[in-house]
Structure formats: structure tokens, C-alpha cells
Ligand SMILES: Cc1cc2nc3c(=O)[nH]c(=O)nc-3n(C[C@H](O)[C@H](O)[C@H](O)COP(=O)(O)OP(=O)(O)OC[C@H]3O[C@@H](n4cnc5c(N)ncnc54)[C@H](O)[C@@H]3O)c2cc1C
Ligand SMILES: Cc1cc2nc3c(=O)[nH]c(=O)nc-3n(C[C@H](O)[C@H](O)[C@H](O)COP(=O)(O)OP(=O)(O)OC[C@H]3O[C@@H](n4cnc5c(N)ncnc54)[C@H](O)[C@@H]3O)c2cc1C
């Protein structure tokens with residue numbers, strides 16, 4: 001077997017998995033904000049994933065994956081000792097850390113994973129870092145303890161109130177600001193509707209900042225333009241110029257629309273895979289009978 | 290060696306290339322030209338006048354000894370013909386298929402003054418294919434190893450040529466490729482029906498047999514910097530990263546669903562197998578009417594792939610007239626035979642979408658040809674008020690590629706031109722950075738396979754000299 005060895009794999013939450021993968025060159029090179037693109041097998045799709053943490057000594061990188069469709073579902077079945085066929089990176093621009101002062105970082109769902117290294121780097125860069133971590137429900141929350149160790153203050157919320165405050169990350173941001181805290185910069189990572197809402201709330205409180213975008217990507221080297229996003233009315237290639245952009249300039253509606261380009265095909269892919277698995281099982285049962 | 294007297298008057302027209310039937314071939318991705326038989330090849334080679342001062346050799350960017358290989362074909366000495374090709378062309382099976390011969394060797398062929406020029410490209414393809422079918426796997430000719438290590442960024446025709454040439458001279462060569470597969474545009478751009486994957490694969494295997502190592506998923510400049518390559522013990526570096534930055538239209542609506550760069554469209558299919566979805570995981574949008582914008586090889590390739598993928602209407606929108614189409618004549622001819630509709634002298638001004646953000650039409654304006662511009666071609670000018678909508682559900686933008694900036698941006702000490710191409714010494718292809726050479730589209734801007742190879746060959750010669758003049762390594766084991 002060739003490829004990139006999975007050193008450890010474990011489940012973090014419902015449909016969310018964590019992996020430490022051997023990729024020594026990337027482990028030494030990676031900076032917060034950057035991602036990799038991988039392909040699991042020879043018929044596989046190339047998908048982008050953020051590098052959440054690295055261990056340059058052991059040459060490993062940490063990935064956190066949420067099952068969203070065919071490829072991530074296949075990924076979730078990989079175990080310690082399995083290999084990933086292709087893995088390239090680190091791609092994209094590293095977060096340009098400044099001393100912003102009073103920083104608020106906002107993570108929604110699995111978006112908390114890409115946010116963690118940014119929060120760490122910002123803290124190391126001398127910022128006071130506050131975090132809002134949100135998820136739909138308690139069993140989808142991840143990394144809250146790690147944020148606690150990195151940030152000056154962390155507030156957690158769930159849509160259904162099963163943990164932390166009941167409500168959206170924007171509700172938490174509003175109430176935080178209403179109590180008089182002035183944030184001088186904000187960074188939001190999560191599902192597109194969440195980032196769009198965060199942009200609006202941040203705008204209302206006059207907070208400038210960044211969003212880390214997740215368009216569909218193929219090569220990740222600027223060659224195809226699949227990852228086009230519109231920022232301040234200019235077309236940008238997110239894989240090489242991003243993935244972080246001025247949150248107040250991003251055309252989130254376009255991003256959401258473009259991410260739905262293959263919605264029918266994505267269902268078909270999952271169904272096809274399940275059908276294949278079923279056929280395999282039937283073959284096995286027949287062979288054993 | 291004197292040949293028998295030949296009857297040179299007998300064949301004023303060239304031997305036609307047998308082709309797969311247009312209506313049949315659009316059902317799949319099989320190669321369109323079927324190739325000459327031995328008989329056809331020898332008959333066509335008979336047409337060569339064996340000129341004292343052969344113009345074709347100068348017309349070929351790598352100066353293949355064309356009269357010699359044609360003579361060898363005439364005499365049935367195909368292996369010798371193949372060797373003649375390989376002395377200056379490391380990828381003859383590729384060039385025989387994709388070179389714009391009508392602008393190069395065949396354009397200046399002396400037989401072509403009065404009659405059809407000799408079909409040099411078809412014969413090159415014949416010889417290379419013969420060699421591939423009969424090649425006895427020659428293991429690496431034992432050459433003395435030099436102990437010098439070379440890193441190559443990019444596995445397109447430029448990088449492959451440098452690798453092959455330097456490996457043959459005994460150097461230890463590693464190619465680093467950003468993608469998961471080798472060969473650059475030959476793999477992700479040019480489609481199967483023009484350049485079968487088996488041919489590219491066999492060329493790569495040949496280079497591997499020369500001892501060249503391929504490392505995929507490494508973006509030089511990003512995963513490893515040039516300086517780090519030298520620290521790792523490489524003695525010289527060649528950059529052949531190509532012109533892989535697609536230009537978009539810059540008109541409203543260009544990010545609607547269904548608008549692709551030709552690179553994206555072709556990559557989905559050629560590199561990722563989207564035509565075989567869901568057996569392969571990468572999808573591609575299917576369309577009832579695809580509009581391709583542009584007039585070069587990339588546009589023709591996109592249109593012909595779209596035809597095969599969708600089995601539906603495909604149109605090409607180009608702002609000048611047929612005469613100025615930059616694509617190879619053969620490709621235009623094939624595209625037309627396959628039913629691609631040409632909307633010439635039209636330019637897109639807007640892409641129009643439906644309520645779901647999917648393309649439903651492209652708005653174009655009619656053009657007329659005005660005064661010649663700097664390139665000598667008549668400049669297209671808009672005819673006011675002539676806008677019209679062309680209904681369609683996919684738009685493929687094939688209006689050119691710029692140099693790929695991913696390496697150059699990460700390497701600030703590499704001198705660039707104002708177009709973003711790498712500056713090199715025209716005699717050696719050495720860059721402003723010591724021990725670093727470059728060639729192919731990253732230096733010339735988007736050009737051709739043969740020019741990329743020619744640049745690679747020139748760089749390899751200079752690199753060899755550079756490497757052989759380096760002071761002896763202190764401790765070769767150390768690196
Ligand atoms: C820069 C970046 C960083 C990311 N980091 C993470 C991460 O750390 N953890 C994580 O769980 N997810 C991350 N994602 C999202 C992840 O790439 C997608 O969830 C994944 O590609 C879905 O593939 P699938 O086949 O399982 O699902 P599919 O069924 O194919 O798609 C589900 C949805 O994912 C998106 N998607 C599909 N294909 C791609 C593609 N090739 N590239 C990007 N998005 C695609 C689409 O919006 C689609 O609707 C990141 C995306 C980007 C662009
Ligand atoms: C669709 C299409 C059709 C064409 N048809 C023809 C034709 O018929 N005839 C003809 O003569 N020419 C044709 N061309 C042009 C021809 O293919 C190019 O001129 C030629 O491939 C250039 O070769 P190259 O080696 O410079 O670069 P490329 O072939 O572009 O290869 C560059 C390689 O470098 C890799 N790379 C980029 N950056 C890095 C990095 N930082 N680190 C590692 N690897 C990197 C890329 O992934 C790529 O594999 C066509 C081009 C296209 C796009």
C-alpha cells in the first residue's frame with residue numbers, strides 16, 4: 001500500500017472524525033489558515049480539508065472531517081494503519097496575523113476545526129482572543145476544551161439548547177457586544193449561512209474581519225477556477241488567494257449557490273456507493289451460502 | 290548511401306489520414322485519426338524530394354532531421370527512423386499528434402510550394418507508434434552516474450524532456466508534480482481522442498526506465514522551496530510549471546452555475562474521470578446546449594469533449610473570423626465534422642442565469658473586422674446595438690491561460706517579466722537564481738508542446754554543462 005499513513009483515527013462527535021496522518025513535509029511547512037487536498041483512492045474525488053494542528057517532530061498532521069457526502073463517508077470508514085492515496089499541501093494563504101487587540105473568533109459546526117489553529121496563532125500574536133463555538137446540538141460540539149485552553153474566554157451555544165446558551169452564534173455575539181465588550185476584529189468559520197449571518201452581526205457592531213470560505217475545489221493550485229468566489233465585486237480564486245477573505249465583501253449568496261452546483265450528482269454518488277456496497281454484501285452472502 | 294531513382298512526379302497529393310467516422314466517434318473518446326498503414330506511410334514518404342537544402346528541418350522547432358527519417362521510412366527501416374526522431378524529440382508519439390505542423394515543418398516544405406506538403410506529422414505519428422508497438426524494453430543504457438542530483442518542478446513536456454535528457458547523461462533526476470498524475474497538459478488538458486492516455490503512459494514509463502523518479506502531490510515553492518531543494522542536496526533545479534492560470538471573461542454572470550474555465554471542464558474529465566461518474570466520484574454538469582468561448586486548441590478540445598459527454602448541441606463563440614482561429618486546422622476540421630456550430634465574429638457581454646443561479650443564456654454582441662492590430666491580425670470591433678441572446682445551459686471559457694504564479698509568488702528572488710513569466714538567459718534558459726533553470730510555458734507564456742520540449746532540451750544541455758563544472762562534492766554521502 002502506498003500513500004499517506006493514518007497514524008490514529010477516532011470519532012469526536014456524531015459524524016465527525018479526527019485523524020493524525022503522516023505527511024512530514026506539510027507538517028513542517030503548514031501555517032494557520034492553510035489546508036490540504038486529498039484523494040482517497042484511484043476513482044476518488046479531490047477534496048479540501050483544513051490542517052487543524054501539526055506535529056513537525058513526528059511529521060504528522062491533524063485532520064477533522066465531518067461526513068457530508070460520498071468522499072467524507074468513505075473517509076469515516078478509514079482506520080488507524082490505513083492509507084490515503086494522495087495528499088497535497090499546504091495550500092492557500094496562511095492567516096495574516098496582526099495585533100488586532102480584542103479578537104472574536106466564531107466557529108460553527110465543523111468550522112470550529114479550521115478555526116482552532118487561527119485562534120492559537122492569533123493568541124501567540126499577542127491578541128486577546130474570545131471565542132464563540134456553536135453547533136446544532138450537544139453531540140455535534142467539538143474542540144470546546146481546546147478552545148478553553150487557547151482563548152481568554154469561550155462561550156458555547158447550541159441551536160437546541162442541549163449545551164451552553166440556546167441559540168445561534170450571532171445571538172451570543174449580540175449579547176456579548178450588548179454588555180459593552182468592544183471587539184476590534186472578528187474571524188468566522190462555519191457553514192455559509194452562519195458566516196453570512198456573522199458578517200451581518202459583525203457589521204452591525206462595526207467589527208471588521210475575515211471569513212474562511214469553503215467553495216468546491218479541484219486542483220487547489222489556481223489551475224481550474226472551480227473555487228471562484230466574489231469578494232468586493234472581484235472574482236478571486238479561493239484556493240490560492242484565500243481561503244480567508246474580507247467577511248464584509250464576500251458574496252455569500254453566490255458561494256451558497258455555487259456549492260449547490262452538484263447537489264443532484266452528490267446524492268447519486270452516495271446512492272451508487274450504497275448500491276455497490278449492497279451488491280458486495282449480497283455477493284458475500286451468496287459466496288458463503 | 291544513394292537511393293534508387295524515384296518517380297517524384299507521381300504523387301502530387303498527400304496520402305489522406307484515415308479517420309473514424311464523425312457520427313460514430315462522437316459516441317466515445319477513441320482516437321480520431323486511425324494512423325497510416327505501412328503501405329500508406331511508405332507511399333507518403335516517397336513524396337519527399339530529399340532536398341539539398343531542406344527547409345522543413347529549420348521549420349521544426351527542435352530541428353528533427355526530417356529528410357533522414359523519411360528516407361528511413363521509405364526503406365522500411367522504422368527503428369532507425371524512430372532513433373532519428375528521438376535524437377532531437379523526446380516525445381515523438383505526442384508531437385506527431387499535437388504539433389501545429391501546418392505552421393512549422395509542413396509550412397515550409399518545398400514539395401508544398403506546388404503540391405501538398407509532405408505529411409510529416411502523420412509520418413512522425415506512424416514511426417512513433419511503430420516503435421511503441423515493437424519497442425523491446427531497453428533497460429537503462431549503462432552510463433556512468435555523475436552523482437549530481439536534479440529536481441524538476443512540473444511534469445509537463447518541458448519537465449519530461451529535461452528529465453529524460455539529464456538521466457541519459459547519468460544524472461540523478463527527480464520530478465516533483467503538484468497534481469496526482471504526471472504529464473501536465475498532456476494529461477489534464479488534451480483529451481483522449483487526440484492523445485490516447487496509453488501513449489502518454491508509455492512515454493512516462495520510458496522516462497521512468499531511464500531512472501527518473503516521480504514524486505506527486507508536491508507543489509514546489511510551497512511544499513518545498515527552491516532553497517530547501519538545494520539544502521536537501523539537489524545541485525540544480527528546472528522549473529517547468531506551465532501556463533495553468535485560466536483567464537476568465539470578466540463579464541457579469543461569469544460565476545453562475547454552469548460556467549467553467551476550459552481547464553476545469555477538461556480536468557474533471559481527463560484527470561478525474563467525470564465522464565464515467567458515478568463509477569468515478571467527480572461529477573461534471575451535463576448540458577443540452579454548451580457554448581464554448583474562444584478559438585484556440587483549448588476551445589476546440591472543450592467543444593469536442595462537450596459533444597461526446599452530452600451528445601447534444603455545442604456551439605463555439607469566437608470574436609474574429611474563421612481565418613484567424615488560432616486552433617490547428619485539423620482540429621477545426623474535426624470539430625466541424627462532429628457537428629460543432631461556429632458562431633464567428635461574436636463576443637460575449639454577459640452570462641444570464643435563472644432563479645437558481647444556473648446559466649440560461651449567454652448574451653453576445655456581433656463584431657466586424659477593423660484595422661490590423663499589433664499582432665497583424667485585423668482587430669475585431671463591436672457592432673453597436675447588435676446584441677443577442679444565445680440560449681444555453683453551460684458556458685466553457687477558453688480564452689487563454691496565463692503563467693502559473695504559485696511557484697513564482699513563493700520565490701521572490703526569481704526575476705519575472707511584466708507578464709509574470711520567468712526571465713531566463715535566452716542561450717541557457719538559466720534564471721536569475723543560480724543553478725535554477727526554467728522553460729516551457731512558464732517562460733514563453735502559453736505556447737506549444739514542441740516549444741516546451743525544445744526549451745527543455747536547451748536547458749538540459751546548459752544544465753549538464755553547469756553540473757559538470759560544479760566543484761566536486763565534499764562528501765557525496767552527506768546529502
Ligand atoms: C478550504 C476548505 C477547507 C475545508 N476544511 C474542512 C475541514 O477541516 N473539515 C471538514 O469536514 N470539511 C472541510 N471542508 C469541506 C469539505 O471539503 C467538504 O465537506 C467535502 O469536500 C465534501 O465531500 P463529499 O464527497 O463527502 O460530499 P459531497 O456530497 O460531494 O458534497 C457535500 C457538500 O460539500 C461541498 N463539496 C463537495 N465537493 C467539494 C470539493 N471538491 N471541494 C470543496 N467542497 C466540496 C459542496 O458544498 C457539497 O454540497 C473544507 C472545504 C474547503 C474549501
Ligand atoms: C486544452 C489544451 C490543448 C492544447 N493543445 C495543444 C496542441 O494541440 N498542440 C500543442 O503543441 N500545444 C497544445 N497546447 C499547449 C501545450 O499543451 C502547452 O504549451 C505545453 O503543455 C506546455 O508544457 P509545459 O511543460 O511548459 O507545461 P504544462 O504542460 O502546463 O505542465 C506543467 C506542469 O507543472 C505542474 N506544476 C505547476 N506548478 C507546479 C509547482 N509549483 N510544483 C510542481 N508542479 C507544478 C502542473 O501541475 C503541470 O503538471 C494545449 C494546451 C491546452 C490547455
Ligand code: SF4
Pocket residue numbers: 348349350351352353355378384385388389390393394395409410413739
Ligand atoms: S516535431 Fe513537429 S515541427 Fe518537428 S517535424 Fe515533427 S511535426 Fe514537424
Ligand code: FES
Pocket residue numbers: 216217218219220221222223224225226227228237238239240
Ligand atoms: S481549486 Fe482549482 S483553481 Fe482553485
